[in-house]
Amino acid sequence: MTDWIFPVIDKLGPTGVGVLVLLENLIPPIPSEVVLPLAGFRARTGAMHPVIIWAAATAGSLLGALLLYGLGAWIGYDRLHRLAEQRWFLLTSPADLDRGRRLFDRHGAWIVVVARCVPVLRSLISLPAGVARMPLFRFATLTTAGAGTWNAVFITVGWLLADNWHQVGTYTRPAGIAMTIVIGVAVAFLAGRKLRNHSRGED
Template identity: 55%
Template sequence: MADWIFSIVDRLGAPGVGFLIFLENVVPPIPSELILPLAGFRARVGTLDLWWVWPAATAGSVLGALVLYAVGALLGYERVYALSGKRWFILSSQRDLERGRSLMESHGGKIVLLGRCVPLIRSIVSIPAGLARMPLWRFTALTAIGSGVWNAVFIGLGWYLGENWDQVEGAMGPASYVVLALVLVGVAWLVVRRLRARNGYVGTHRAP
């Protein structure tokens, strides 16, 4: 993947950085922690224009986030809520969805803004925002601000570290794995709790 990222950046320049960051938002395993410091280093040595790299990366972030926001909006809260009432739907209960919607209504702005600065979460936070139908202008503005800060920090680190720019990805890699592990644990907990509740319901109704 690293060689592919290098080839895109070197071939397409700032638009290539924007394209890769767009993909990173839609397909989280593509690491912005590698793309952005590389772009900063390339800007330092003069092969990229710094004043085009940051806007291109931020535009890619916003466009990628809007794709996942649209997925959430098209699914719709009512449809997912109805699905969560089915016995075979094991990812969450209707009560979980109600709590999630309440949380987004109360603190959705903070969640979207801060979530843009957390690996993996920066991508998937767009879907619940779409489900909750957060106003599009607000979602776009918060995404642009949060992503702009994230992009500026990592491009700046690549510029500052120079030939050692790849140390950024090495330092952030463990943090990304921790976040991924926490997400997987959370999903597993929801599934187990949902299965236990369903089995308890079935057992109760089968009792004589």
């Protein structure tokens, strides 16, 4: 993946960093844990200014999050609830959806900020925020805070590691894989429970 990330950053500069981070929100396999340290390393060589890189990356994070928030808002809670009532919709049940909504209503701010600093979840969290119709200004502010912190850390690490910037992936990749497994297991559990409840004739 670095074979094409390198040219994008070198050719487009901070704009390329912003575009790549935007795409990472929509296509999680594009890892910001690779993009940001590389950008930090390039800043150390004098090719780009670190503050401009950070601003571009944070703007890309926010734009990508807003696009997914808009998708979640378009789906809406009522529509998703109707889908959850269908037997073929295995992602969640109405009861699980209601519990998730109550949890998000109580702790949504913390969930958004923390999730922005967790691999995989940082891309997915915008959807439930949109479904729950978290106030847009609040969502944008929390997303900027969480994403800005994440971006600053990884750009700084790339600056400090210099030629060894790629070592960041050695430590962050297992976390991304573990989170993907956790999410997969959780979805499988919810789907299995819904199928069992249907087979028993329960709601």
